Amino acid sequence: MQVTRTLAKFLVTHKAADLPEAVRHEGARALLNWVGCAVGASTHATVKRALAALNEFSGPRDATILGRSERVDIFQAALLNGATSHTFDFDDTHMKTVIHPSAPVLSAILALAEHTKVSGRDFLHAFILGVETECRIGNSIFPNHYDAGWHITATAGVFGAAAAAGRLLKLNEQQMVWALGTAATHACGIRETFGSMAKPLHPGIAARNGLTSALLAKKNVTSAEQGIEGRRGFAAVASTKFDAAAITEGLGKSWEISSNSYKPYACGVVIHPAIDGCIQLRNEHKLKLDDIARIDLKVHPLVLELTGRRKPKSGLEGKFSIYHSCAAAILLGEGGEAAYGDAIVRNPKVIRLRDQVTAVVQKGVAEDQVHITLTLKNGRVFEKTIDHCAGSVDNPMSDADLEAKFRAQCKGLLPAAQMDKLIGLCWNVGTLKNAADIARAAALVRTKVKAKATK
Amino acid sequence: MQVTRTLAKFLVTHKAADLPEAVRHEGARALLNWVGCAVGASTHATVKRALAALNEFSGPRDATILGRSERVDIFQAALLNGATSHTFDFDDTHMKTVIHPSAPVLSAILALAEHTKVSGRDFLHAFILGVETECRIGNSIFPNHYDAGWHITATAGVFGAAAAAGRLLKLNEQQMVWALGTAATHACGIRETFGSMAKPLHPGIAARNGLTSALLAKKNVTSAEQGIEGRRGFAAVASTKFDAAAITEGLGKSWEISSNSYKPYACGVVIHPAIDGCIQLRNEHKLKLDDIARIDLKVHPLVLELTGRRKPKSGLEGKFSIYHSCAAAILLGEGGEAAYGDAIVRNPKVIRLRDQVTAVVQKGVAEDQVHITLTLKNGRVFEKTIDHCAGSVDNPMSDADLEAKFRAQCKGLLPAAQMDKLIGLCWNVGTLKNAADIARAAALVRTKVKAKATK
Numbered sequence: 001m002q003v004t005r006t007l008a009k010f011l012v013t014h015k016a017a018d019l020p021e022a023v024r025h026e027g028a029r030a031l032l033n034w035v036g037c038a039v040g041a042s043t044h045a046t047v048k049r050a051l052a053a054l055n056e057f058s059g060p061r062d063a064t065i066l067g068r069s070e071r072v073d074i075f076q077a078a079l080l081n082g083a084t085s086h087t088f089d090f091d092d093t094h095m096k097t098v099i100h101p102s103a104p105v106l107s108a109i110l111a112l113a114e115h116t117k118v119s120g121r122d123f124l125h126a127f128i129l130g131v132e133t134e135c136r137i138g139n140s141i142f143p144n145h146y147d148a149g150w151h152i153t154a155t156a157g158v159f160g161a162a163a164a165a166g167r168l169l170k171l172n173e174q175q176m177v178w179a180l181g182t183a184a185t186h187a188c189g190i191r192e193t194f195g196s197m198a199k200p201l202h203p204g205i206a207a208r209n210g211l212t213s214a215l216l217a218k219k220n221v222t223s224a225e226q227g228i229e230g231r232r233g234f235a236a237v238a239s240t241k242f243d244a245a246a247i248t249e250g251l252g253k254s255w256e257i258s259s260n261s262y263k264p265y266a267c268g269v270v271i272h273p274a275i276d277g278c279i280q281l282r283n284e285h286k287l288k289l290d291d292i293a294r295i296d297l298k299v300h301p302l303v304l305e306l307t308g309r310r311k312p313k314s315g316l317e318g319k320f321s322i323y324h325s326c327a328a329a330i331l332l333g334e335g336g337e338a339a340y341g342d343a344i345v346r347n348p349k350v351i352r353l354r355d356q357v358t359a360v361v362q363k364g365v366a367e368d369q370v371h372i373t374l375t376l377k378n379g380r381v382f383e384k385t386i387d388h389c390a391g392s393v394d395n396p397m398s399d400a401d402l403e404a405k406f407r408a409q410c411k412g413l414l415p416a417a418q419m420d421k422l423i424g425l426c427w428n429v430g431t432l433k434n435a436a437d438i439a440r441a442a443a444l445v446r447t448k449v450k451a452k453a454t455k
Numbered sequence: 456m457q458v459t460r461t462l463a464k465f466l467v468t469h470k471a472a473d474l475p476e477a478v479r480h481e482g483a484r485a486l487l488n489w490v491g492c493a494v495g496a497s498t499h500a501t502v503k504r505a506l507a508a509l510n511e512f513s514g515p516r517d518a519t520i521l522g523r524s525e526r527v528d529i530f531q532a533a534l535l536n537g538a539t540s541h542t543f544d545f546d547d548t549h550m551k552t553v554i555h556p557s558a559p560v561l562s563a564i565l566a567l568a569e570h571t572k573v574s575g576r577d578f579l580h581a582f583i584l585g586v587e588t589e590c591r592i593g594n595s596i597f598p599n600h601y602d603a604g605w606h607i608t609a610t611a612g613v614f615g616a617a618a619a620a621g622r623l624l625k626l627n628e629q630q631m632v633w634a635l636g637t638a639a640t641h642a643c644g645i646r647e648t649f650g651s652m653a654k655p656l657h658p659g660i661a662a663r664n665g666l667t668s669a670l671l672a673k674k675n676v677t678s679a680e681q682g683i684e685g686r687r688g689f690a691a692v693a694s695t696k697f698d699a700a701a702i703t704e705g706l707g708k709s710w711e712i713s714s715n716s717y718k719p720y721a722c723g724v725v726i727h728p729a730i731d732g733c734i735q736l737r738n739e740h741k742l743k744l745d746d747i748a749r750i751d752l753k754v755h756p757l758v759l760e761l762t763g764r765r766k767p768k769s770g771l772e773g774k775f776s777i778y779h780s781c782a783a784a785i786l787l788g789e790g791g792e793a794a795y796g797d798a799i800v801r802n803p804k805v806i807r808l809r810d811q812v813t814a815v816v817q818k819g820v821a822e823d824q825v826h827i828t829l830t831l832k833n834g835r836v837f838e839k840t841i842d843h844c845a846g847s848v849d850n851p852m853s854d855a856d857l858e859a860k861f862r863a864q865c866k867g868l869l870p871a872a873q874m875d876k877l878i879g880l881c882w883n884v885g886t887l888k889n890a891a892d893i894a895r896a897a898a899l900v901r902t903k904v905k906a907k908a909t910k
Contacts, residue, residue: 049674059511185644188643190640215509221505223651
């Protein structure tokens, strides 16, 4: 069984020209969505505090923190962009593994691209290869690895970041084997942190560590030969299931990014069907929060596993509460970041309805499905079944939806003209002479307060 | 069960004055041993290549790479000193858990001390608290965690580094809880890398990550409240055994550093009894390599688990071969770094004898024991039992032994006067006004070639 080497060989030999056009376009969609997520959370306390902790230690300030004016070294940029783009839990999802694929990979290679010039074509290619790597590794160990408590976006993500950065660094096959081995020994991230600031740091940590693994390999720092499949390798150590063929079979024939999905709502993806249904019921029947006696949901098991928080205390915790999410959707008619502020989570009326939401697991309900029974105080009962929630692979957000989401995320943070430019760069990433243009176009340009900002 | 918080409270409230004198002295012994190990490997290819990969990205060059002239930022120093001090597998060992306690903790806090001035007294105290943290966490999950394939020096070490750095940063109790939580989500390092350059990187990675965790917590980046004991916490996710009381009971009453041990030989500690026995037989009977037909060992199970490499190809791999180690001990009469060069591992005579060494597990043989049957070509048979190998807790290296080991490691790398100064600083660490003096005294001072070296 030669898993790591087979994967490494594919990563260093695959040709950009052999990517199907639809796959390339999906890469651009993921890029646009990711940039919007990163900019959207660029003023959140998580990145502010992390930057306050690390800024004085920055090396050469080659790289942009998207949506901010400060520049930092490429490792800090990888860490911080990884964190912002996952802060609102609004980034993309590979539903088969619940991996958020873009954040670890793009955070690593966009920072690298600001240091080492790469074309948009190579950048997009490396990104897609990185997603392929992390999602295939995820497929090989899911669900056991995730169920054990590992945050798979982080643990698989580090391989994706190493693979993509390694491709851009033009590693040879042996170096790519070492990069994957060093990524394997960096794999970390536990679900106990969910609901705290450490959770969004995970894809950033994966990005920083994957980038480090590739840079070390480029200078021939050796590592395990079988970092993925070895007796003491990543899969054996961190999972009770390992399906090696999920990594090695059909490489270059199928593309995991094709099953990527994008969130219309800023919370755990398993809540989305319920939000969809609540918004639809609200709008169809012009419901108000006070009209409703109770909401009873039939859900997929992961809903309770991941988002069963009965009494969230903050906006961040609210993202992991199916109960809060339904109440907020009824109040606001949306599931964007507005539904996950600290104030709304503590709103007594929202809390009142939240406490009247029940969710029970029902066999046969898929992850993108829900059945809702909504009971009014006057005794009327409405039913709603969502088969494929908005943003799922079978009911995807359109390109226009993604643009609208991007604008909503960046509103108030970047001028409209800058948003337009960024959207254009993302759609046309494959033709850019310099992929770093995307990062630079996402920087906040301070004009009047420049003297203060650069202090 | 309040494990993380109980530990955090202890870490922020314990007083240096309450450390027993013997514990403080053991801290100084560990420090001296660690500095020698770091300097001793300061010209190894591992650190050269890693530095070549990372140097251009360094932030403010506040910190020393021990034994070298280059200065780097504190994260890189933590990483690289962690790597050098473990490169020759010659650093200290907490036998109960096979954790190498000093490397993750000292690499983090010595770098930090070069950035933020701390007294030698506080430095020594933080070091001892860091060792206490990592070894207690190790005790709570050993052996299951290690047997699963985790490199416990790395996975437990990150907690030790975070605890010690957090103490020096004067974290409050809540911040220390977060630092430990963020350390928990950084815990990584798999045994598949053993025999490659990635393995010695592990304590460096732990040091860098633990330092990062403490710095993030200082700026109130939140994390899990129960990073160690939670349902998806470190212990549950990465071990099938968890004895919480091993962490929380008797804090401040017993000290894990008291059972620290130091290696007279530059290889896996479980090989040491066999090397002891081979050297004794060689010297007692004036044996030469060519005299010997075969060597048969009865050993503890970990010997084969960790050091069963039949055909090592490099010096690094030789450290994980009980067979090579016995042959080299017969040839050289020692088990220092000289026994683990690439040349000796490939020496045909050494290979010939190595192939005639057998090792079988025998119940009742402890980790610091071995039984040797050595058969000469002329038919004579010698037997030797080692009950407590040199360097074990029951047969410790004396202070003078540690000084001699230090001098042997630094020979040819630092001038004799500098060695004397460093030895003095280590013994007197508790009285230093500035702990960073130790790092600065361990820098290689280039005189004539300065212009080249700083390029």
